[in-house]
Amino acid sequence: MSSDPRLTRAGSRTATPTHPPPPPPPVGPAPIVSSDGGVDGTRIDGSQPVDASGQDNFKLKFCTVCASNQNRSMEAHLRLSAAHYPVVSFGTGSLVRLPGPTITQPNVYAFNTTSYDSMYKELEGKDPRLYRANGLLNMLERNRGVKWGPERWQDWRIGVPRLNHQQDRGSIGVEGGVVDIVITCEERCFDAVVDDLLNRGSPLNRPVHVFNVDIRDNHEEALVGGKAILDLADSLNRAAAEERIIHGDSGWEEGNGASRTNFDERVPEILGDWQERWPQMPALWTLAWF
């Protein structure tokens, strides 16, 4: 586990001052802080375990999307699952593309049928020194600890139960094959997702908030981006949970003032506040349909 990128970050942040330090973590639930030093494979503690004891544990279901389902979406997937959010992740590209020895020789894999583990082994067999130096092996090692292999967004059969993904981290809660929030990591992916949902014709009649958080595709930015996405997820989840508590047993009529404003209504505001905390990641949002 020494190769976990999280561990390298502590050093790399001071070593590469080109990246502005991320804003201070918002006053949020404990998981952010506790997961900071978390390591792959070991269960991250400090946050309460998932149980069905009450409303407090209401969790929105998330989906993270990037181009190849390797770097940014997987970092966010790990982050969110570490905070015990139900989460799935996808890529919108046509193929999984990883850098090769030269620009013209990328390593290309098919979505859905290639596991992170097999990619890891193949690259390790090809040139361990190169792929360790450019961070690919570290990344794949992280990914193979999160789920089996990269999945393509366009091939996702939304609403089909995902019972065969129980080994994936963050799989608890997304057995139904649907999510409440989709977070893409690049405008191109956002467009692909919105367009794909339009093409599907919204057969499930289920609303889904689609966000875009622009993250550059490198290891360092992915780490910062994962943190930002977790912050967004926390803000959204807090609002959604509040809605359920306030309008729960006491009923709609007894809610007052701000508490009456519904979760969905607050989304633009939440994103606006988030954007002020993370100005370096231009965000987008829309309400689409599954």
Next chain:
Amino acid sequence: MSQPLASVADQLAQLDAARKLVLGDSAFYSQIVQGILPIVGAHARVELRRWGADFLAETFASPGLSLEQKQQLCLLVLQTIKEILELPSEDASVIKSMVQASASIYPLVFRHIIANPDDAPTWEKMAAIKSNILRRWDTAPAGVRVCCIKFVQRVVQVQTPGAPADPRRAEQSETSLTLVPRNHPLIPTTNLEAETFGLLDRMLNVFHENPLDAILVNATLNCLGGLIRSRPSISNKIISTILNFNPLKQASMPLTSKVKVIVKSMERTTRALLLNINKRNPNGPLAGKIHQYMERMAQSRLEFFDDANRKRGPPIEPTDGLDQAKRLRLGAGVPDTPTPTITVPPLPPGPASYAQLFTLTRDEAFRSFDVSQLPIDLVIKIALPVLYRLDQKVLDPAINGLRARYDTYVKQQQRAAPRAAPVDEDDEAYEPDFEPTEDPEQIMNKLDNDVEEPEDTYAPPDVALGQFELPPPPPMSQDETANIGRGTVARVFSMMNMLDESGSAVSKKTKTGINRLAASSYDREAWLTVIIRLATRASTGLDDYDPEANIKTEDGPSTSMTKSTDISLSDSIRDALYLYFIEDFRRRMDIAIAWLNEEWYNERVQKENGNDPQPTYEKWALKIIDGILPYLDAKDKMLIRLLSEMPAVSEAVLERVKKLAGDPERVSLAVNSLHYLILLRPPVRDICIDALEDLWRNYEDARSSAAKLLARWRPQVLQQQQQQQQQQDQVGAVTSASNSATPVPVPVSAPAPAPAPTPAPSSS
């Protein structure tokens, strides 16, 4: 309290287990759904109702469950859904899921009703659910309203004719109005159609009513895609509505981060939907309009967000999954970008050709390529853009290199030819000499001859030619100049006449606003500007000399000479302009106004420069007014336009306007023009009111209308008149003849603001 809570937790755990079961195998659905209905019904605790609502929504949305199974199940759950929806103050999340479930169920029930026309109770339940949801549509919290929108979208989709159903695959074809028989007892198609239109209108209303409610707008936009695609009968209507919607309209609001998110999101969603439509149907009837709309939107988006500074530059790192093929070279790229240094290799010793002298490339293939084989227009096509884009930093060293190369070559030649006379640098003309003066040009010639034409066909001339200079043309006489000047002016006018027809449409297209450069577009307006400036400014250059000439020789013959030329130059243009304008003054009013503005401006500039120009503006303004006055009819707007847009209105001009009132038909035109000026041209208000007063006093026909205006603008005049009359009535001795004559002697020409007090005593 803890006891029931625990049991709720237990029940939820059991329910979750049941859900796991059906997720694993959809065959259990009918069993489980029937089993849970009593547990999660309207009388259960809210936690259970929430679970049940979510489960029902999931069940009827699930792609794992076949259409037949769903159709059977939907009949079972209708009652429960209805009851829960009708609960007072129901939890929002339960409603949300129930509306979702209803949206999925509606097509199923509809299909069932088509097949079973007698099942009125089921249809009634569905209708009750529908009206319940429609009631919530406007008042519920946003999350629920969004789901209501989706429900309505489903209803509209079901209740409009779909694509013609394939009879062989009736089971597979989608539920739509097409499947309903005309004479169905429960769902008569005409009623459905009417209802659908109403719902669709209400749905599209969101773009007008809640343009800032991003969540509703986005939800609507994102579910309209399916309707547009599958329901051609209403797609045009939907698209036109969207095209009339402008998500950036809210620019006046303070741009908080929330508003930014909202506006950006609506703009983006609209764009995504339109892009999707055009991608699917690039030849649709509205494709062109959609394209225009998106271009317009892109433009206003830039203006709205002033994005340029916030936009991310090109990605510093690869963007596609660490794809190295797309990686921008960072470190390696740096030495690439500076301009390539040009090295100029020295010429080989010995005679060289032009070609050799100017060749910089070392590429053999390029060297041997003979450019002269290319057609000249192709060469131009290549050379011009290349020259245009050529970096100065590249060009300069190359030229310098060539210069150095040339200098060294010349020196070599001189050394090789010791007889050479020193180069006379000043004399560039061709001076034949029997001794070759090694003039640069001659060297070049020689080089050429030596190499390119090795066979000695060209012998240096034996006879010396005298130096030849083209004699300057004989000076033109005044008349000739004037004639040619007039010819030029006539030519420009004929050009404008041509452009009048063809160019007016073109010129309208390119309205570049205030930043345009006058006379740069070569259309009619540009030529007009040229001609007007020629008339107004060209002669002022002469004027600069004129006054001195005038002073020197007062009344001398030379003065009249200069004056006459001056007049013949600029005034002939003015005459031509005037005629051109009068030819069609209604359409060419803008010309007159532009011209007058230029005249006026020029006069001012001259004054500022200390010159005392001839009063051309006044002269031509009067001439123009005189020119059009005879043609104006009673309701003509031309005069008002001219008066309002000409740069200065003088009393003489108003005098002309007043004369209009002499014609009983055009009294109102005169009065209205004055009224307009009074209202909208404050600087000339006083003299206009004076003119009005004059009208009132001296023009019988204009009296009543002028009095009305005077009552507002200069009431004291009227009052005085009244007083006077009263006095006269009191005196009673004055005859009616003298009474009517009283207003006449009032001095009108005096521009004093209050001329009223004086005349009263004088008349009495």
